[in-house]
Amino acid sequence: MTDAAPALDVRGLSVRFRMPGGRYVAAVSDASFRLAPGSCLALVGESGCGKSVLASALLGLLPGNADTAGSALLPDGLDLLTAGEAVLARTVRGRRIGLVPQSPAAHLTPVRTIRSHLEEAVRELAHPTAAARGRRAAREAVRAAAERAAERAAFPASHLDRHPHELSGGLAQRAATALALVGDAPLLLADEPTTGLDRDLVHRTADELRAHTRDAGRALLMITHDLAAAHRIADTVAVMYAGRIVETCPADAFFGRPGPRHPYARGLLDALPERAFTPIPGSPPELGALPPGCAFAARCPGADARCRTELPAPASGVACHHA
Numbered sequence: 672m673t674d675a676a677p678a679l680d681v682r683g684l685s686v687r688f689r690m691p692g693g694r695y696v697a698a699v700s701d702a703s704f705r706l707a708p709g710s711c712l713a714l715v716g717e718s719g720c721g722k723s724v725l726a727s728a729l730l731g732l733l734p735g736n737a738d739t740a741g742s743a744l745l746p747d748g749l750d751l752l753t754a755g756e757a758v759l760a761r762t763v764r765g766r767r768i769g770l771v772p773q774s775p776a777a778h779l780t781p782v783r784t785i786r787s788h789l790e791e792a793v794r795e796l797a798h799p800t801a802a803a804r805g806r807r808a809a810r811e812a813v814r815a816a817a818e819r820a821a822e823r824a825a826f827p828a829s830h831l832d833r834h835p836h837e838l839s840g841g842l843a844q845r846a847a848t849a850l851a852l853v854g855d856a857p858l859l860l861a862d863e864p865t866t867g868l869d870r871d872l873v874h875r876t877a878d879e880l881r882a883h884t885r886d887a888g889r890a891l892l893m894i895t896h897d898l899a900a901a902h903r904i905a906d907t908v909a910v911m912y913a914g915r916i917v918e919t920c921p922a923d924a925f926f927g928r929p930g931p932r933h934p935y936a937r938g939l940l941d942a943l944p945e946r947a948f949t950p951i952p953g954s955p956p957e958l959g960a961l962p963p964g965c966a967f968a969a970r971c972p973g974a975d976a977r978c979r980t981e982l983p984a985p986a987s988g989v990a991c992h993h994a
């Protein structure tokens with residue numbers, strides 16, 4: 672991380688869902704991280720660990736039964752957790768945070784062409800018509816801005832008049848990226864952007880997102896369970912387990928030497944086919960019935976009595992009594 676003011680500063684973010692019978696699901700607990708301009712933080716972890724809930728909290732898209740605590744600050748001090756829906760809709764989503772969605776084909780409207788999606792986003796977010804005189808000039812300004820947006824995401828002009836179902840997975844991903852870039856937001860949030868893509872496309876998508884980040888000075892929060900994509904793109908890796916960030920580590924150290932220090936993070940790497948290909952035994956706890964101590968203790972070969980009773984506080988980037 673650099674010393675620049677963070678593009679996003681998340682402190683003690685927690686999300687609980689109120690359930691019938693007075694129960695709670697603690698989907699995210701006390702998550703903290705900072706994201707510098709021009710850098711990428713990959714938030715990794717198994718399915719169900721709370722990654723998407725954290726992303727929804729940042730975008731103000733949590734359902735009504737969610738309670739939040741902590742803060743998520745943009746550089747001017749706007750707290751995404753307490754900002755009202757009108758502020759988020761008018762000034763944040765698309766303008767200050769661009770969302771690269773999971774399953775882009777599903778995110779796009781099936782009956783509309785990519786050009787129509789882009790032109791609508793341009794009209795809404797980029798206002799290219801301000802200088803145009805007359806309706807025809809305004810239409811042409813929107814069209815040109817939409818074509819430029821497609822070009823920025825390497826979406827071919829020849830495919831702009833196609834519908835989402837006429838696109839390959841890779842092109843649908845680029846269309847979604849083009850849409851996310853229209854508002855020129857300084858922060859991109861990519862939720863599982865490589866899910867369902869083959870290996871080559873994972874690499875290409877990761878490289879393209881990387882270019883939109885480092886080269887353009889944007890910050891990227893990438894949520895993924897795909898460690899190969901994280902390896903390709905991230906400066907920092909944050910590992911989430913059972914709703915908590917258990918380790919935050921520079922990507923070089925995480926994927927190279929000395930490697931992660933938390934036993935769960937080490938287990939995630941060892942489970943990769945290109946490494947030991949050894950799955951972590953057992954499964955994560957229910958987020959509605961978390962144990963009092965470390966949530967990983969039941970699966971951890973090094974756990975002792977303290978681990979089972981006392982929650983480890985994050986110290987120098989890792990939350991483990993024995994790291």
Ligand SMILES: Nc1ncnc2c1ncn2[C@@H]1O[C@H](COP(=O)(O)OP(=O)(O)OP(=O)(O)O)[C@@H](O)[C@H]1O
Nearest residue numbers: 688696698717718719720721722723724725734958
């Ligand atoms: N509206 C809700 N009410 C209650 N629990 C919810 C609600 N939405 C999500 N959860 C729970 O929050 C937990 C975290 O879900 P989340 O979707 O963030 O996981 P994830 O890590 O993104 O997994 P995936 O990669 O499968 O999307 C899950 O246990 C889920 O069941």
